[in-house]
Amino acid sequence: MARRSLKASILGIQKAKKAFQVREWTQEYLASEVGLETRQPIWKFFTGKPIERQNFMEICFQLGLDWQEIAELPTQNLPTENKQTLNDCWDINTLVQVVRSRRSEKIQAQCATMRLLDIAQPVELKDIYVNVSILNSITSQRWLDIFELQDLVQEFDYFGLGEVCQERVSAMLSVATYPKLMILGKPGSGKTTFLQYIAQQCNQGKFLSDKVPIFIRLKNFAEDATEIGDFSLLNYIIQELAYFDICDQQIQTLLAQGRLLILLDGLDEVPEDDSAQIIKKIRKLSEEYYKNQFIITCRIAAHQYRFEGFTEVEIADFDLSQIEAFVQKWFVNISRNDREKGQAKARQFMQKLQLSENQQIRELAVTPLLLNLACCVFQARSDFPARRVELYKQGFHILLNRWDEARNIKRDKIRRHLSLPHKVKLLSEIAAITFKQERYFFTKSNVRQYIADYLSKLLTDEVKSEVLQLSSQTVLKSFEAHGLLVQRAQGVYSFSHLTFQEYLVARNIVTHSEPEIVEQKLLWLLNHLHDPRWHKIFLLTAGMLRDATEFLELIKQHADGLVGFDEQLQEFFIWLNQKSLSVKAPYKSAAIRAFYLSLVLVEDLTLSDNLAFSLAIDPSVANHLAPDLAIDLALSRALSLSQTLPCNSPLERVFALNFALPDEQTLVSKPELQRSLQQLKEELPMPDKGTQRLKEWWNANGSQTWAKKLRFVMLRNCNIGHQWQFSEQQKKVLKQYYAANQLLVDCLKSSCEVTTFVREEILETLLLPVSRTSTYVLEDYKCADVYQYGA
Structure with a gap:
């Protein structure tokens, strides 16, 4: 007896869909042509569900198809030899090779190329792929508290914090080791690329050669499933293989014997409405066909559901x-x-x-x-x-x-309530609050409260606190999914990069509709001029301002104000200017002043001996140091060396003073200085006199006497080597002054928006006595703390 209903086979559905697409019909139109009141039977037909036999045949007729080629007919009436052909035409290894061969072009089309952001053409995967590593455990710091994490910042690189004390192993080794793997990673960490690479390697028989790779972008699958109303991953895989003339029994054989490598990419990219359904189908497929190998990729923050039997690993940052x-x-x-x-x-x-x-x-x-x-x-x-x-x-x-x-991914539902500009402003305020409090880490409750406070200002109607808290959780998860906030430990968050936190702090300062508020915030920022932690904020702030002139002038006036009322310090800067004017050098005047300021600070304030400040003002200093500067630098270093010689110095170190002094060629233009230094060299113990002469020299207080003589020569011939006798407070002020001016130059180097005239004016008046640079000095900036949340 003929069956009252029929359903399409997997291959039949593929043929029917092709014929349907060629005609460019809708399901409603096909239903009307068949004489159906609704499109429900049409939908069932295309999803492989049974429908009335007559309707099935009429649909095939309208599509120009032979219904017997489309229907899934029973096999019990097939001859015995046909059954044998279906089951035993190939052994399983041959079957795997044949299926891989048939689908090779499809895998190549899916996985051989990739798109890089802002690059016009696709890039061959083999030409850009870099072997990735995974963290052996993603839970090693899960239970650290906020104070322990803060301590880790002092000990380790902050940006590698997520990987502290965690072993890095080959990602391919993990795939070979674990049959069910959940690969987690930050946005853009290479999860999809890695999955494509695995698919290609398997497809070419270079890796897991006993399996057939099935690569599925879960976002695309969800869209297709929604369109046809079938979320079965199993049906999706069966249809995929049937398209390449793999019969149902062969597909079942592959599944039953665990010969599929099922690669599911982008669980986090599935629309929220479909997420539960997709997770359910993945779980069902992995449990029912447990012998097969599964790999799922997902962003860390979007990872909530844990699949039974799956090992979770995280892609490591690049080293x-x-x-x-x-x-x-x-x-x-x-x-x-x-x-x-x-x-x-x-x-x-x-x-x-x-x-x-x-x-x-x-x-x-x-x-x-x-x-x-x-x-x-x-x-x-x-x-x-x-x-x-x-x-x-x-x-x-x-x-x-x-x-x-x-990639056309709509990741969250908060967009209509919290626009992109509001997201940026909210993150800026969170960054400003936490950075001001010297907190790189903050608790979940704190950050949710910051979000709730911000949302409450946006809403005009009264909203219950529970609803606000629920919204704040949604917003927090959105920021996590985008990789801007990271959960470093249980309930403890930070920005994914300190650079982003600093950028947002500076943005919070400069972006306000009222210029008066911006000016107040800039004045408040000057209170942190002497805190190195804030120096990058100064640089970023200068770079964001449409016109940084006023801000840079404020920094300069503040720096000058540090030394403006101290007569001894002003005498020092008068000497500094006179000394700089007395030397011959083809550099900017400020660079020469910075050079001699550094020499004095090295000796009197024990700062590091380098020319970074001078080079920042005029890079040509690095090309070839002018003779006058080279002589003074060598003399200063020789004086420093002679003053730090311990009483038991080896003969070689004492003899090194000979080489520390300027050479004769450099001194050609200064014969008097050359004679004086030659006399000093002759007073040093010589190697051929042995250690006895060295001891006698030490016992006669030779080192200190020699240093005093050297200083006298420097003062008489070069006007350097003064003993300024700065007090501890003056030393502190000079260090602050030096750092503030160095920061000012760094701001100018950052290509902030100022005119050429302003830029040159600031440099020309840098490091001069205050009376020469300004008619007034700013007093201590103790303005009201206007830099508060929401200001």
């Missing part, structure tokens, strides 16, 4: 060798026609990246996403931008919205 490998491949790939040029640009990038002034860029460039941004910026100018704030701004907005928008 320096991985950064270098990525950079090498990136620039070579971009310079397709000139490999040597790409390699040279990569070397240049790495050299620049490791400079001290690029520390913040290094701290960001630990994920492929943000490292790609740094490469794009460097490619355009062969250097990193002087206005670092633009790079940080781009990195921040990539995580907040651009990365998801580029």
